[in-house]
Amino acid sequence: MSDQPEGTRLDPWLDSYAARALGMKASEIRALFAVANRPEVVSLAGGMPFIGGLPLEEIGELIKRLIIERGEVALQYGSGQGDQGLREQILDVMRLEGVTAHPDDIVVTTGSQQALDLVAKIFLNPGDVVVAEAPSYVGALGVFRAYEADVEHVPMDADGIIPSALEEALDRLKAEGRPVKFLYLVPNFHNPAGVTLSMDRRPQIVEIARRRGILVIEDNPYGLLGFDSEPLPAMHSLNPEGVIYLGSFSKTLGPGFRIGWAVAPHAVKEKLVLASESAILCPSNASQLAISTYLDHHDWLGQIKKFREQYRERRDAIISGLEEHIPEASWNVPAGGFYTWVKLPEGLDSKSMLPRAVTARVAYVPGTAFYYHGQGADHMRLSFCYPTPERILEGVRRLATVIESELELVETFGTATRPGPDTVSFPAPDLA
Amino acid sequence: MSDQPEGTRLDPWLDSYAARALGMKASEIRALFAVANRPEVVSLAGGMPFIGGLPLEEIGELIKRLIIERGEVALQYGSGQGDQGLREQILDVMRLEGVTAHPDDIVVTTGSQQALDLVAKIFLNPGDVVVAEAPSYVGALGVFRAYEADVEHVPMDADGIIPSALEEALDRLKAEGRPVKFLYLVPNFHNPAGVTLSMDRRPQIVEIARRRGILVIEDNPYGLLGFDSEPLPAMHSLNPEGVIYLGSFSKTLGPGFRIGWAVAPHAVKEKLVLASESAILCPSNASQLAISTYLDHHDWLGQIKKFREQYRERRDAIISGLEEHIPEASWNVPAGGFYTWVKLPEGLDSKSMLPRAVTARVAYVPGTAFYYHGQGADHMRLSFCYPTPERILEGVRRLATVIESELELVETFGTATRPGPDTVSFPAPDLA
Numbered sequence: 001m002s003d004q005p006e007g008t009r010l011d012p013w014l015d016s017y018a019a020r021a022l023g024m025k026a027s028e029i030r031a032l033f034a035v036a037n038r039p040e041v042v043s044l045a046g047g048m049p050f051i052g053g054l055p056l057e058e059i060g061e062l063i064k065r066l067i068i069e070r071g072e073v074a075l076q077y078g079s080g081q082g083d084q085g086l087r088e089q090i091l092d093v094m095r096l097e098g099v100t101a102h103p104d105d106i107v108v109t110t111g112s113q114q115a116l117d118l119v120a121k122i123f124l125n126p127g128d129v130v131v132a133e134a135p136s137y138v139g140a141l142g143v144f145r146a147y148e149a150d151v152e153h154v155p156m157d158a159d160g161i162i163p164s165a166l167e168e169a170l171d172r173l174k175a176e177g178r179p180v181k182f183l184y185l186v187p188n189f190h191n192p193a194g195v196t197l198s199m200d201r202r203p204q205i206v207e208i209a210r211r212r213g214i215l216v217i218e219d220n221p222y223g224l225l226g227f228d229s230e231p232l233p234a235m236h237s238l239n240p241e242g243v244i245y246l247g248s249f250s251k252t253l254g255p256g257f258r259i260g261w262a263v264a265p266h267a268v269k270e271k272l273v274l275a276s277e278s279a280i281l282c283p284s285n286a287s288q289l290a291i292s293t294y295l296d297h298h299d300w301l302g303q304i305k306k307f308r309e310q311y312r313e314r315r316d317a318i319i320s321g322l323e324e325h326i327p328e329a330s331w332n333v334p335a336g337g338f339y340t341w342v343k344l345p346e347g348l349d350s351k352s353m354l355p356r357a358v359t360a361r362v363a364y365v366p367g368t369a370f371y372y373h374g375q376g377a378d379h380m381r382l383s384f385c386y387p388t389p390e391r392i393l394e395g396v397r398r399l400a401t402v403i404e405s406e407l408e409l410v411e412t413f414g415t416a417t418r419p420g421p422d423t424v425s426f427p428a429p430d431l432a
Numbered sequence: 433m434s435d436q437p438e439g440t441r442l443d444p445w446l447d448s449y450a451a452r453a454l455g456m457k458a459s460e461i462r463a464l465f466a467v468a469n470r471p472e473v474v475s476l477a478g479g480m481p482f483i484g485g486l487p488l489e490e491i492g493e494l495i496k497r498l499i500i501e502r503g504e505v506a507l508q509y510g511s512g513q514g515d516q517g518l519r520e521q522i523l524d525v526m527r528l529e530g531v532t533a534h535p536d537d538i539v540v541t542t543g544s545q546q547a548l549d550l551v552a553k554i555f556l557n558p559g560d561v562v563v564a565e566a567p568s569y570v571g572a573l574g575v576f577r578a579y580e581a582d583v584e585h586v587p588m589d590a591d592g593i594i595p596s597a598l599e600e601a602l603d604r605l606k607a608e609g610r611p612v613k614f615l616y617l618v619p620n621f622h623n624p625a626g627v628t629l630s631m632d633r634r635p636q637i638v639e640i641a642r643r644r645g646i647l648v649i650e651d652n653p654y655g656l657l658g659f660d661s662e663p664l665p666a667m668h669s670l671n672p673e674g675v676i677y678l679g680s681f682s683k684t685l686g687p688g689f690r691i692g693w694a695v696a697p698h699a700v701k702e703k704l705v706l707a708s709e710s711a712i713l714c715p716s717n718a719s720q721l722a723i724s725t726y727l728d729h730h731d732w733l734g735q736i737k738k739f740r741e742q743y744r745e746r747r748d749a750i751i752s753g754l755e756e757h758i759p760e761a762s763w764n765v766p767a768g769g770f771y772t773w774v775k776l777p778e779g780l781d782s783k784s785m786l787p788r789a790v791t792a793r794v795a796y797v798p799g800t801a802f803y804y805h806g807q808g809a810d811h812m813r814l815s816f817c818y819p820t821p822e823r824i825l826e827g828v829r830r831l832a833t834v835i836e837s838e839l840e841l842v843e844t845f846g847t848a849t850r851p852g853p854d855t856v857s858f859p860a861p862d863l864a
Contacts, residue, residue, distance in 0.1 A: 010699075011697075011698075011699030011700075012645075012673060012697070012699075013647060013697065013699065013700055014699070016555055016613060016614075016647065017554055017555060017703065018553070018554060018555050018556050018557045018560075018579075019557055020553065020554075021553070021554040021555070021703055021707070024554070024703055024706040024707060024710070025706070026702065026706060046509075047509075048508055048509055049508075051503065051504045051507045051508050052504055054503065054507065056499055056500050056503035056504075056507075057500055059499050059503065059507075060495070060496040060497070060498070060499035060500040060503065061496060063492070063495050063496060063499060064492040064493060064495060064496035065492070066492070067488055067491050067492035067495060068488055068489055068492040071483065071486065071488035071491065071492065072483045072484055072488075073688075074688050075483045075486065075488075075491075075685075075686030075687070075688035075689065076480055076481075076483050076686065076687060076688050077478075077479075077480055077682075077687045077688070078688070110542050110546075110690070110712045110716070111712055111713055113711070113712050113713045114542075114711060114712045117710065117711045117712070121450070121452065121453070121578075122449055122450060122452075122453040122456070123448055123449060123450055123453070124450050125450045125451055128450075139710075139713065142709070142710045143710050143711075145710075146553075146707065146710045146711075147450075181448060182448075213444075215445060215448065241444060250509075253507075254507030254508065254718075255507070255508060255509045255713075255717075256505075256506050256507035256508050256509070256510070256716060256717035256718040257507065257716060257718050258542070258712065258713075258714070258715070258716040258718075258719075265443075265444070265445065266443075267442075267443030267444075267445065267446070268443075268445055270458065271449070271453055271456055274456040274457070274458060275453070275456060275578065277574070278456070278549065278571075278574045278575050278577075278578045279545070279546060279549045279575075279578075279711070280542045280543055280545050280546045280549070280690065281543055281545045281571065281687075281690075282690075283690065284542070284688060284689060284690040284716060284719055285687075285688035286686075286688040286689050286690075286718075286719060286722070287690075287716055287718060287719065290718070
């Protein structure tokens with residue numbers, strides 16, 4: 001990677017941009033991922049679900065009937081808040097996690113990413129603070145940066161964010177006079193850390209936030225994808241007036257529809273609808289009704305169970321690969337979701353190692369992507385959602401050879417790192 | 433209409449909102465339009481296209497084949513910039529208006545509304561000024577308000593925005609030290625004014641902006657829907673480095689897909705892609721590929737010609753209705769698009785008259801929606817896109833009775849107006 005900026009053409013509009021646009025820079029790993037998307041590279045980088053597991057024939061037939069029978073609605077503008085019927089079905093989905101709400105509490109969005117963007121838009125002034133786990137979802141960090149907020153990371157352990165560390169951080173921020181707008185969490189099968197906030201801690205975290213008047217943003221795309229157990233109750237179920245819940249069909253059906261949702265307290269929901277209408281007028285009726293008809297006519301819960309089994313098999317593949325080929329690293333064994341979070345052997349730097357990995361035809365996301373201020377170089381995120389178990393094993397083998405030669409460098413020169421560029425701001429969307 | 437705020441529940445998060453959210457208020461005409469959507473009301477309010485004119489059987493079959501044959505792409509995450517194949521096809525569409533560009537210059541968005549939101553996001557600081565026509569598109573005004581910008585309206589006549597008035601406004605703003613970020617225009621079959629920027633004026637306007645270093649935002653959803661003539665060359669074709677062109681499939685195919693696009697100078701395009709990835713990760717592959725396969729396999733230009741004829745017939749219906757039933761008003765005869773802009777007889781107020789119109793089972797959008805500071809009460813926008821010609825005539829007849837009784841009030845009391853609430857901020861999306 002060269003330190004040369006990607007675009008060398010002069011920008012005649014450089015002086016016109018808004019302050020918030022100045023932080024919008026392509027991350028230096030983007031160019032690399034263009035290479036990583038080549039078929040010969042095993043990508044353990046992306047968060048792309050296994051769409052091949054879906055009943056495509058049946059979905060195609062359902063959508064055809066939808067267009068023919070209800071095309072005048074499906075291809076028309078719709079409600080800014082989202083289709084009423086779909087909002088009722090979303091209640092059925094969320095009931096599996098103990099969320100009780102009313103269809104009017106739900107705002108349907110262009111993926112839950114848009115819900116996150118809208119929440120940030122209505123709450124964040126420049127300089128406001130978001131408290132998030134350490135590490136945190138790269139796409140959320142990008143949103144917070146776009147609204148010129150700061151992020152304070154709070155440590156996690158195997159049971160998720162640590163309550164005492166959260167209290168300590170909030171005390172410190174308060175003492176510093178820095179306004180905390182919300183606590184952003186991915187409580188289930190965390191991206192990238194793979195851990196789940198324990199049952200014990202959920203009420204503690206909700207209570208800490210409630211006592212201090214801080215909203216909780218519960219981002220939950222993976223909650224139904226546990227391999228070994230039933231879903232835990234959502235944090236929303238513990239304090240509906242203090243939690244904005246974000247859900248998505250991207251991982252339980254397909255991200256190509258771009259349909260997610262937010263459940264929010266009444267007045268917040270009103271603002272979210274207005275902000276969404278301003279941003280996109282309304283979510284896609286075609287996508288919403290396609291999902292609605294799928295939920296009506298297909299055993300969607302059975303499909304989720306199939307996905308769980310497929311992802312468990314892939315999780316098993318990556319863990320056994322790590323055990324066999326990279327025993328000098330450490331990792332967690334996720335009980336669901338798409339990711340494992342790997343700590344590299346002492347002295348290795350996941351960011352500077354990435355070009356060598358891509359050369360060896362394997363890709364991952366360096367840990368630095370998941371911290372607002374560029375920490376995390378001693379970790380990497382490995383995704384096991386997309387490649388087959390065989391390809392996953394091959395990818396881990398390739399990664400092992402890269403790590404081995406890095407370790408030789410460390411032994412010889414004392415370090416394998418070299419000075420890296422700044423934090424990762426906007427990696428490509430398929431990493432999310 | 434009561435002056436009572438819609439939500440009377442207390443908002444515990446009231447103190448947490450960002451400054452930009454304070455301006456996000458539901459317009460007081462929203463509640464009214466919930467009533468106006470009842471089937472017994474003839475809506476001359478909405479900008480909903482005539483989806484019934486589409487070949488739904490064929491589109492359903494095409495999408496079914498798409499999902500079965502390419503479902504693993506269509507239901508997956510895609511590129512933040514949009515599908516490469518669709519971007520190439522968009523070039524074919526824009527070639528009809530003289531736009532020459534490269535697929536890499538295009539960013540596909542969730543309707544062109546999102547493109548507008550992204551442009552505002554990367555350019556507008558609070559207090560910046562956008563120069564727009566008087567009147568201007570209500571959805572654009574909502575976006576500018578969401579980014580806390582101010583809007584300066586410049587008069588139009590039958591040939592569109594008036595160059596000398598534009599220069600005068602820009603001189604004045606410069607003298608006042610107010611930073612103008614861009615000039616926002618709907619040059620073809622203007623929403624709501626129905627007029628088209630003349631061939632003579634296009635290079636003049638582009639040159640005025642170029643000389644002063646001001647970007648032009650050319651919002652063009654209706655350009656291919658001229659009734660009597662071929663499309664005029666886009667302003668983009670006159671200065672590609674100084675114009676951001678916004679296009680849409682909402683009016684030439686269907687808004688239910690939520691697919692629009694922006695064509696922008698290289699560096700601006702880069703920022704738009706980053707801003708879009710932050711906001712939604714990527715546009716819907718399902719929607720993009722559905723449109724792509726429609727463009728590939730259907731005579732899309734033939735379909736647009738059919739739409740033109742259908743909308744011309746509706747335009748003729750509304751104009752002859754106005755001539756016959758409301759001769760005391762004045763209006764323009766649009767040569768394309770969806771709207772006519774009606775000046776009410778002296779003393780009438782379109783905003784305060786609206787509840788009476790809805791009671792008489794006809795709806796329109798008051799002119800106040802199309803001005804940033806609430807002017808325009810002497811005008812109304814009538815849409816002729818959605819109802820059949822017969823229903824349009826019935827709607828105009830109903831409107832005539834309302835106007836007549838208003839005029840009687842004026843004769844008796846000297847005025848039919850009563851004090852109205854503030855400006856219309858966020859009307860429902862189907863008014864756009």
